[in-house]
Amino acid sequence: MPSLTPSNSPIVAAYMARTPGSAALHAQALEFLPSGIAHDSRHTDPYPLYTHRAAGPRKWDVDGNELVDFYGGHGALLLGHCNPAATAAAQAQLALGTQFGSCHALEVEWSRLVTQMVPCAERVRFTSSGTEATHMALRLARAFTGRAKVIRFQRHFHGWHDHMAFGVENHLDGTPTPGVLDQVAREVVLLPPNDIEAVRRAFAGDEDIAAVILEPTGASTGMIPTGAEFLRGLRQVTQEHGAVLIFDEVVTGFRVAPGGAQAALGVTPDLTTLAKILAGGLPGGAVCGRKEILDWIDFEVSAARGREKIRHQGTYNANPVSAAAGIETLRQIQAGDACARATAAAAALRDAFNRVLAEEDIPWAVYGEHSVLHFFTNPEGLRIDPLAWDALAQPASVFRPDPRKAMLAKLYLALVVGGIDPKGPRGAIVSATHGEAEIAAATGAWRQALRMLKEEGELRH
Secondary structure, rough: OOOOOOOOHHHHHHHHHOOHHHHHHHHOOOOOOOOHHHOHHOOOOOOOOOOOEEEEEEEEEOOOOEEOOOOOHHOOOOOOOOOHHHHHHHHHHHHHHHHHHHHHHHHHHHHHHHHHHHHOOOOEEOOHHHHHHHHHHHHHHHHOOOOOOOEOOOOOOOOOOOOOOOOOOOOOOOOOOOOOOOOHHEEEEOOOOOOOHHHHHHHOOOOOOEEEEEEEHHHHHHEOOOOHHHHHHHHHHHHOOOOOOEOOOOEEEEEOOHHHHHHHHOOOOOEEEEHHHHHHHOOOOOEEEOOHHHHHHHHHHHHOOOOOOOOOOOOOOOOHHHHHHHHHHHHHHHOOOOOHHHHHHHHHHHHHHHHHHHHOOOOOOOEOOOOOEEEEEOOOOOOOOOOOOHHHHHOOHHHHHOOOOHHHHHHHHHHHHOOOOOOOOOEEEOOOOOOOHEEEEEEEHHHHHHHHHHHHHOOOO
């Protein structure tokens, strides 16, 4: 994509005029960091936003601009930025120690809360991230079943380790991305999303499938939505074939409901991977599930059964500061209505955004379930009514990536200029702290951004 410049785009010019501090920091970052960033999603043309502080549903960039935040720490902050009780818990623990190199009482309470809240969780093993959690889940499934292969679904995201590093944004044919071995890619059976017959055919033709892993609400947190019927079909097929069903609830865990998507949808997997909200916005992840599967990490059980245990280290597993923030966060979610408040705010925002689309005569739609929104920018130019469009009724092919990269880039920049920071041009994640004021501000920014795109000739139909 050619670089956007202020000379050919008033949107880009407005963004650059608003964010000179971010531009200066990015120029320095380019000297030390590949592309000047620490996470792929922050790659932004002409440069990313640099944040100075945050509180509740809002944050302030290094130039002092106030924005309503709709990314929420990549979905980690259901309770908003700097929740007072979670922050106090982390600060208190920080003063006591950040890394003991030994067990501590917080890991016991943290794991107790997970087993109380998550339906499948009989045992818990903490990790440092969601990627580590999905990595461990696959290893557990292989050891438990004695099989090698795993079924994944196109566009579902499970981190960046070798078995997950393709088939999300590209390489949808299952070929490996750079640095991934062909032998590893061949152990992944990559199937189209929401196709239960394809799953049945895969099991019928291959006795070496150890597990099925997916995001239970659909690819990229429901960007290609998945219904409960498909999950029930997976539960039946995996049980028939003795395979492990893994729900990747790194984003949906404790967000869709206190017990995650599995509690809300009524389908219990064998293993679940967790992160983000689990640690209250600090680094931390976990694998939880059936005891007989987690027993492969257990010294005593493995010795009693005469088998080699799965080794699992990790300097920051159950880090005490993350544990302190996580415990306070989970307690609030378990005892309160944070999930319901975030879901209600997201529903109001979806309705408001779709009304704007209808009023502006733009055939897009904003959709999603629970507290996540997705922007359907209609790359095929379908005739749709934003107020009546049903994402679950669409074939997966409708949700192909929009090739209009320049338009998408300008959409994001225009929203930032309008005072909100969404999940790039893809959508938004809502917290329990977003209220009427934030919804109103976001709705105004959405309308302004769409009109700016019209003025630049980016929206034609």
